[in-house]
Amino acid sequence: MSSHDTAAVSSDALAVLFTDAHTARSFRNEPAAIEQVRRAYDNARWAPTALNSQPMRLDLLASPESRQRLAPLMAGVNQEPVLSAPLALIVSADLALEQSMRELGAPEQMLQRLAGSLEMRQGLARDSALIQLGYLVLALRAEGLDVGVMTGADLPGIDAEFHPDRPWQAIAVVIVGHADADAFHPRAARHDFDAVSQVL
Numbered sequence: 001m002s003s004h005d006t007a008a009v010s011s012d013a014l015a016v017l018f019t020d021a022h023t024a025r026s027f028r029n030e031p032a033a034i035e036q037v038r039r040a041y042d043n044a045r046w047a048p049t050a051l052n053s054q055p056m057r058l059d060l061l062a063s064p065e066s067r068q069r070l071a072p073l074m075a076g077v078n079q080e081p082v083l084s085a086p087l088a089l090i091v092s093a094d095l096a097l098e099q100s101m102r103e104l105g106a107p108e109q110m111l112q113r114l115a116g117s118l119e120m121r122q123g124l125a126r127d128s129a130l131i132q133l134g135y136l137v138l139a140l141r142a143e144g145l146d147v148g149v150m151t152g153a154d155l156p157g158i159d160a161e162f163h164p165d166r167p168w169q170a171i172a173v174v175i176v177g178h179a180d181a182d183a184f185h186p187r188a189a190r191h192d193f194d195a196v197s198q199v200l
Helices: 011-019 034-044 064-073 076-084 097-103 108-115 118-142 155-162
Strands: 056-061 087-094 146-150 168-177
Touching: 011 118, 034 056, 034 087, 034 118, 056 064, 056 118, 064 076, 064 087, 064 155, 076 146, 076 168, 087 118, 087 155, 097 108, 097 118, 108 118, 118 146, 118 168, 155 168
Parallel strands: none
Antiparallel strands: 056 087, 087 168, 146 168
């Protein structure tokens, strides 16, 4: 069997990242270490994005007081999970994309195109931040953490509360910790490969 016929990581690793992982909504009374989030980000940042853009920004709400500021801005069903989680992340896209990409050594021609088009900056920032969010979820799982991703929120209100002086646009809230496995919902159905693919 050639190397192309086998997974590059173990089945146990795939189970942690995908097949055995659940969306977390309630958590055991254990902290989620900031250092674990730091390591998860340090790994996730190397995954591909559009034009190597890195617009994802994070607010780490580690204190109960900070999560109490966030909870009223969440949809009703999402308020209690935010309050009970040991850590909540506000995930945002940095709309000052040309500045960020200049720091990363992007070509001047690309920077000029971005500077001349607000629509391009906003689209690229949001698209790549969402891609980075997906990588971050997997990297957090690789650290042994459970996560829940929520978009049911007053996102402009979150920006007004947490980013009044920054060009960050909130796209999601992620709750992080060690899940209460007894509270997991039964796994919902997923489409199989043949239902979603065509080979041309």
